[in-house]
Amino acid sequence: MEQKEHDVILSIRDLNVKFTLRGRTLHAIRGVSLDLYQGESLAIVGESGSGKSVFTKTFMGLTDQNGAIESGTIQYQNGMDLAQLRTEKEWQAIRGKEIAMVLQDPMTSLNPLKTIGKQIEEAVVLHQGLKGEAARKVVLETLTHVGIDDPERRYKQYPHEFSGGMRQRVVIAIAIACRPKILICDEPTTALDVTIQAQILELIKALQKQYGLTTIYITHDLGVVANVADRIAVMYAGDIVEIGTCEEVFYDPRHPYTWALLSSLPQLGIKGEPLYSIAGTPANLFNEVKGDAFAPRNPQALKIDFVERPPYFEVSPTHKVRTWLLDPRAPKVEPPEHIKQLREQGVRLRGQA
Ligand SMILES: Nc1ncnc2c1ncn2[C@@H]1O[C@H](COP(=O)(O)OP(=O)(O)OP(=O)(O)O)[C@@H](O)[C@H]1O
Ligand SMILES: [Mg+2]
Known part of the structure; x- marks a missing residue:
């Protein structure tokens, strides 16, 4: 759009x-x-x-x-x-x-x-x-x-x-x-x-x-x-960490927190297995948040995530994400497999809601 x-x-x-x-x-x-x-x-x-x-x-x-x-x-x-x-x-x-x-x-x-x-x-x-x-x-x-x-x-x-x-x-x-x-x-x-x-x-x-x-x-x-x-803004600990069109956030999510949110959708659950839930507890906002607020709960967190707050990186003119993973210097971290498969599953997701 x-x-x-x-x-x-x-x-x-x-x-x-x-x-x-x-x-x-x-x-x-x-x-x-x-x-x-x-x-x-x-x-x-x-x-x-x-x-x-x-x-x-x-x-x-x-x-x-x-x-x-x-x-x-x-x-x-x-x-x-x-x-x-x-x-x-x-x-x-x-x-x-x-x-x-x-x-x-x-x-x-x-x-x-x-x-x-x-x-x-x-x-x-x-x-x-x-x-x-x-x-x-x-x-x-x-x-x-x-x-x-x-x-x-x-x-x-x-x-x-x-x-x-x-x-x-x-x-x-x-x-x-x-x-x-x-x-x-x-x-x-x-x-x-x-x-x-x-x-x-x-x-x-x-x-x-x-x-x-x-x-x-x-x-x-x-x-x-x-x-x-039309668009989805993902909030974590008092900040928008990812924003994009519905398509972008569902089929090309880039923030590990968005991955985690998507992973906990019942639609993605595997029959017979407990539903995915995000490990750890949300950031305590009484304390000053250092770096990326999601870092302590993020298994793929980088060192810098604990030190400096990430800026927004632009994936497309409509898609912006606050994560160091998008920094050109960052090591390549792939989203979990089931997130990558969302493109196909998405058809079903849409059909269902
Ligand atoms: N009047 C208040 N005094 C102190 N802290 C507050 C007050 N209102 C909200 N907060 C705190 O601000 C943060 C954001 O709260 P908020 O109600 O916006 O969350 P939310 O995303 O709407 O959650 P929910 O999905 O449960 O409605 C929380 O840490 C909450 O405890
Ligand atoms: Mg509320």
Whole structure:
């Protein structure tokens, strides 16, 4: 996919986020840069604690009280540097309106005492300036757009009358009703099984086309984004270690952490053998990370991995990877055999999701 400079809707540069916890400092986001392109769907994947939520919450001014952006810029297409916004009033111009977020647990974002219809209608009234019958019509339409059948009846129901997957659709409907330009979906819970997750992803994909949205989908399951994301950013220890098109990350991954993530996909498991899991524990972000944060867990780590942080190496104009393995001076390290075979297996992966 060719991208031009003017297509960038959100441009993040050298973002650092730190938290203070019981007198100690945790460096959660460690110098992340990312260009988000207008109309694309970007998936952010990584283990629990890698910084996916903290990173994207900075675009909404939702960083927890004990944390702050220490440095870096978040340039929005309207010319604002979101990293500079401080007050709730300033954020009101962005939150929901320009950038909306669907949170991990749909139950926490729905009011149990109000009907689904009313909750969506509030967003329509507030953000689209519609009233009465016109607002109601848009609500019914939106319910249909997010794949909820029988909208007239559903309109009058309460959140507890919806299944987990359906509630997730309602939350997306509320977000859509605000007409944002960017929609961030923070993994629709571990409570949703893989099939429902895949359906939600398909829905987001459809809405993206319909409403011209730019989407970020956050997950720790690379499998679910196989056939829907345009690009994949792999996060580890508060940094993007590999980014590329879906094809590049699946069929030509270069970072040992991406290899490990791919290896733990159930689709790659060998029948009768335990599923691969990444050895060791994630980096402790209370300590200063030296070199490549993944080095202590990487069986193929080089000496320099423990000393100096790798820069990004460009595999293609769309594919960038932070690993010393791509340095021309590095010894040749081959990805594991099953990763090399992914090209063929990929056909199946795609068919399955
Ligand atoms: N309010 C906070 N105070 C201290 N540390 C925090 C706070 N919020 C997040 N962190 C830390 O920041 C790091 C990144 O957390 P984050 O929630 O972004 O991970 P994640 O990738 O979203 O994980 P998950 O997949 O479990 O949602 C973790 O080490 C986490 O413990
Ligand atoms: Mg999270």
